[in-house]
Amino acid sequence: MEIQFDKAASLKEKPQDESKLGFGQIFTDYMFEMRYTEGQGWHDPRICAFEEFEMSPASNVLHYSQEVFEGLKAYRTPDGGISLFRAPDNFARMNRSAHRMAMPPIDEEFVHEALRQLVRTERDWVPHSDGTSLYIRPNYIGIGDYLGVSAAEEYIFYIICSPSGAYYAHGLAPVRILIETDYARAAKGGTGFAKTGGNYAASLIAGVEAHEKGCDQVLWLDAAERKYIQEVGSMNIMFVIDGKVVTPPLDGTILAGITRDSVLQIARSKGIPVEERYITVDEVIDGARSGALTEAFGTGTAAVVSPIGEFSYKDEIIPISSGDGLALDFYETLTGIQYGRQDDPFGWTEKIS
Ligand code: COI
Numbered sequence: 001m002e003i004q005f006d007k008a009a010s011l012k013e014k015p016q017d018e019s020k021l022g023f024g025q026i027f028t029d030y031m032f033e034m035r036y037t038e039g040q041g042w043h044d045p046r047i048c049a050f051e052e053f054e055m056s057p058a059s060n061v062l063h064y065s066q067e068v069f070e071g072l073k074a075y076r077t078p079d080g081g082i083s084l085f086r087a088p089d090n091f092a093r094m095n096r097s098a099h100r101m102a103m104p105p106i107d108e109e110f111v112h113e114a115l116r117q118l119v120r121t122e123r124d125w126v127p128h129s130d131g132t133s134l135y136i137r138p139n140y141i142g143i144g145d146y147l148g149v150s151a152a153e154e155y156i157f158y159i160i161c162s163p164s165g166a167y168y169a170h171g172l173a174p175v176r177i178l179i180e181t182d183y184a185r186a187a188k189g190g191t192g193f194a195k196t197g198g199n200y201a202a203s204l205i206a207g208v209e210a211h212e213k214g215c216d217q218v219l220w221l222d223a224a225e226r227k228y229i230q231e232v233g234s235m236n237i238m239f240v241i242d243g244k245v246v247t248p249p250l251d252g253t254i255l256a257g258i259t260r261d262s263v264l265q266i267a268r269s270k271g272i273p274v275e276e277r278y279i280t281v282d283e284v285i286d287g288a289r290s291g292a293l294t295e296a297f298g299t300g301t302a303a304v305v306s307p308i309g310e311f312s313y314k315d316e317i318i319p320i321s322s323g324d325g326l327a328l329d330f331y332e333t334l335t336g337i338q339y340g341r342q343d344d345p346f347g348w349t350e351k352i353s
Contacts, residue, residue, distance in 0.1 A: 008049035019127040021165040028125040028161040032118045036155040047118055051111040059196030060152035065198040066142030069099035071301040073133040076126050076343050077340035082353040085338050087112055089258045094257035096305045097194035116352050122353050127163045135164040167302040174309025174323040180206050184223035192253035201245040203233045215312050229279045236260040240326050242292050244273040259299040263330050288318050296320045297327035305331040
């Protein structure tokens with residue numbers, strides 16, 4: 001398929017002050033879009049102006065949340081070029097999510113090429129300052145005109161781009177996380193591993209209540225017993241216990257984070273022991289009290305590596321770390337590779353401009 005280029009009628013002004021970008025608030029001039037129709041397959045791929053598109057008020061995504069999405073970034077390298085980070089892994093994960101949501105697969109190679117073309121079109125939107133990047137959001141939604149509960153027969157896949165700074169408003173400062181003991185995010189056999197909007201919608205009320213208690217986000221426990229650590233929702237979670245990096249296993253209830261995998265590979269390459277295993281909330285609390293647990297941090301595309309300063313658990317504040325241990329080391333190595341400031345022995349980066 002040829003990707004058509006539809007020139008935008010006018011271009012927006014680019015942000016002048018990159019220190020005020022925030023996360024996901026500004027969108028570039030163009031997006032990529034293609035459509036799927038049962039019997040015809042994918043068709044009409046195009047790079048076109050970022051603007052509203054039409055869909056039926058009966059669209060599946062609006063009623064039954066048939067949708068999956070991804071998050072990745074384009075980085076400005078020291079020579080002024082642009083590189084992508086592990087894009088094939090995002091599109092492979094998108095297909096795993098899509099399969100769970102009964103959506104037809106995307107052609108991973110094709111959407112990767114579409115992404116390259118879009119980012120090259122928007123190269124001037126990739127910010128230059130430290131800690132900023134072009135956040136890329138591929139989104140894939142079921143549309144059509146039918147209210148029966150079944151998979152849609154028509155879909156839109158699109159990619160939008162947003163020049164962004166740090167995900168958390170206070171940048172790299174350690175976050176305070178509420179350990180959620182009431183609501184649950186994902187049960188085995190459910191959609192926890194899929195990057196699908198419903199998982200996030202189900203988490204919002206807990207986020208609101210966490211903010212009211214002065215916390216940045218929620219740490220989810222398993223749905224059956226509220227005993228085992230799962231993830232934070234916008235990021236996977238890791239702990240440093242007795243000098244080892246410990247993180248919950250990919251058992252279908254948590255997202256298979258690409259940053260999670262990158263940090264684990266970086267840890268192993270530095271000779272730091274890694275354990276992917278179940279961790280109880282009691283182990284975390286007891287470990288923080290005894291000093292066996294020295295750090296906790298989140299990993300995610302948007303969040304990068306975010307140190308956790310404190311947990312709030314059953315109305316008690318449990319101090320964890322100031323964020324300058326292994327979390328900082330992993331942050332420096334990961335972002336060094338992503339921004340092309342250091343070698344990429346893993347082959348994760350792709351220079352596209
Ligand atoms: C990401 O890290 O890219 C995410 O998608 C997490 C969140 C912003 C939804």
